Amino acid sequence: MTNDLNQKIEDALKKVAFNPPSQNLKESILLAANNEWNKSEDDIIQIQPEQSATIPLFKFILSMAASLFLIFYSNYAAQKSVSPWKNIKPKPATIISIENVDISNQILTTFYVATLLKNKEKVKTQYFIN
Amino acid sequence: MSKISIDQDILTLMKDNNPSALELIWDHYANDLLTYLTSILKSRHNAEDVLQEVFITIARKSQLISKTQRFKSYLFKMTSNHAMDYIRKEKRKKSDANKKQQYTDLIGHSSSEEDEIIKEENEELINALKKISQEQRSIIMLKIFNDKTFHEIADFLNISDNTAASRYRYGLIKLKKFLKGFNHDK
Secondary structure, eight states, X not given: OHHHHHHHHHHHHHHSOOOOOOHHHHXXXXXXXXXXXXXXXXXXXXXXXXXXXXXXXXXXXXXXXXXXXXXXXXXXXXXXXXXXXXXXXXXXXXXXEEEOOOTTTTOOEEEEEEEEOTTSOEEEEEEEEO | XXXXXXHHHHHHHHHTTOTHHHHHHHHHHHHHHHHHHHHHHSOHHHHHHHHHHHHHHHHHTHHHHTTOSOHXXXXXXXXXXXXXXXXXXXXXXXXXXXXXXXXXXXXXXXXXXHHHHHHHHTHHHHHHHHHSOHHHHHHHHHHHTSOOOHHHHHHHHTOOHHHHXXXXXXXXXXXXXXXXXXXXXX
16 A cells, blocks of 8 residues: 555656756856866966965965064073072063064074163074074 | 776876866766755756856866765765755745746756656656755666666765665655555556
8 A cells, every 4th residue: 555655646746847957057057167277277286375365474474473472481480590690680681672573485584682681781592593 | 998997997087187188077977866855856947057066066176076986986076065055055045946946847848749748747756856855856766767776876976775765765755645546546
């Protein structure tokens, strides 16, 4: 009984002709897709590192993160260091200058971090970041 | 030619950056993809739009797709994802036009008188088909409209043959519930 009913529904559905995609649809879709295919090659050529806006930004963020790390690390090192001046309590590090920051070319970036000591002696530390 | 060797040919053409892969894909899969999309979107017109998006994606990502192992499954999964994206977009739009989808939307446009008669006779059936779950509808439509075997459907949808068969059977049972006319001797 159930199988009869299933068969009846199947037969009814078979009568419903599902129209295959038309020739016009084929032509229009393939034309659009072919155009995109050609574009995709051009897109690959266009994506060059120099032209990407994200890379300079990334370099800049990386440089800033590196400089912050150096500041805090030098601070920490100055406070914890066992040095000839261990009786002299150092003051927190002070940035004197940040110069030659050339982000786009990743050239040598130099940071001057100086530690000012109590006895007014100025210790200059130079970090090179490639 | 078997489907596996067709898939291999398509992937080879894609690797060679040859756009004739698109025509080969169309010739072997467009009909099944359109049926599958129609079963998901419940609209022939929308299915045709999404089919275009699918082919454009294939064109754009041909090099990426050429690295896939199972092209057929990848193609159907990608089609399904496009359909789901389309549904999400349409939900956002909430346009009234979508509420007016009628019988012709599901089977495609036709103008002959004979088709009009079939249309009227089977309107109840088509409406019932729209009410069952998408998975069941996809399998029923691929099986009946496209004359696919359970094995082929299972291969498309990346499910087991038994799952395809059981979804089909449960789909028919559900259809029966919506078809009052069929419970009596029609």
